[in-house]
Amino acid sequence: MGAGISLLGIPHDGNSSYLRGAAEAPALIRRELHSDAYSSWSETGLDLTGRFIDHGDIDFKQPGDPWQRIESEVGRAMDGGHPLISLGGDHAISWPVLRAVRRRHPGLTILHIDAHPDIYHAYDNNPRSHTSPFARIMEERLADRLIQVGLRTVNGHHRDQFRRFGVEVVEAARFREGLRLDLTTPVYISMDLDGLDPAFAPGVSHREPGGLSTRQVINLIQSIDQPIVAADIVEYNPSQDLSNLTALVAAKLLKEIAGMMLKTALG
Known part of the structure; x- marks a missing residue:
């Protein structure tokens, strides 16, 4: 088959602070990804x-720490040498995913697209909260740089x-068409679907108006000029969706991230 893209479902939303439901997302994103209604080609020109x-979905019914299971299963999925796209689940899963990714990539920049910084030291006394993964990620030095794009809920603690962590921020209010990032290492994309305006992705637990369009996010992904070695797509909540619109958007973003991964692999 040659170059390929690994997929792994991480159906975990036990650290969501408001609504549960993101654990149901992976199967629904896959359904849209493989639907005969849509093209299998990415905009990079690759089928x-x-x-x-x-690699299927992680089984969280087994006993043990789910974070250890995520880290282990992500490592197993990456053992074949293919780039990995993880399907959450809430945003808390990015922390253990990046533990496994970092071991394979000593140079790494995170591009985090989101309405929220998700960098609280802890939320409701939960250091694993879906509002806190990037605090843990940066504490553990799981990336050299963290670039956050699309933010529109920034408070004093976030600043x-x-x-503290040297985060590079492009708030939604300062986003400009044609934004190009100065990247010098391989890239990990963390795609929170509420980074999009709710008009494009209503199926999220924390809708925040004033966000990016689907086209703007795709253009940003397509501007990346370093290898994309792994990614996650998180915070799709099917219980809040309309006509599967957000699942379709998630599948579209998955295809465009995969297309960019393959473009690098195929030269």
């Missing part, structure tokens, strides 16, 4: 048919955390 190596 994704037969390119996905699907303190930005200074």
Whole structure:
């Protein structure tokens, strides 16, 4: 088959602070990804048919720490040497995913697209909260740089955390067409679907108006000029969706991230 893209479902929303439901997302995103209603080609000009190596969903019914299971299963999925796209689940899963990714990539920049910084030291006394993964990620030095794009809920604590960790921020109000990032290492994309305006992705637990369009996000992904070695797509909540619109958007973003991964792999 040659170059491929690994997929792994991480159906976990036990650290969501408001609504549960994101654990149901992976199967619904896959359904849209493989639907005959849509093209299998990405905008990079590459056909994704037969390119996905699907490792299924992590089983969280087994006893043990779910974070250890995520880290272990992500490592297993990456052992074949293919780039990985993880399907959450809430945003808390990014922390253990990045533990496994970082071991394979000593140079790494995170591009985090989101309405929220998700960098609280802890939320409701939960250091694993879906509002806190990037505090843990940066504490553990799981990336060299963290670039956050699309933010529109920034408060004083967040700004303190930005200074503490040297976060590079492009708030939604300052986003400009044609934004190009100065990237010098491989890239991990963390795609929170509420980074999009709710008009484009209503199926999220924390809708925040004033966000990016689907086209703007795709253009940003397509501007990346370093290898995309892994990604996650998180915070799709099917209980809040309209006509599967957000699942379709998630599948579209998955295809465009995969297309960029393959473009690098195929030279």
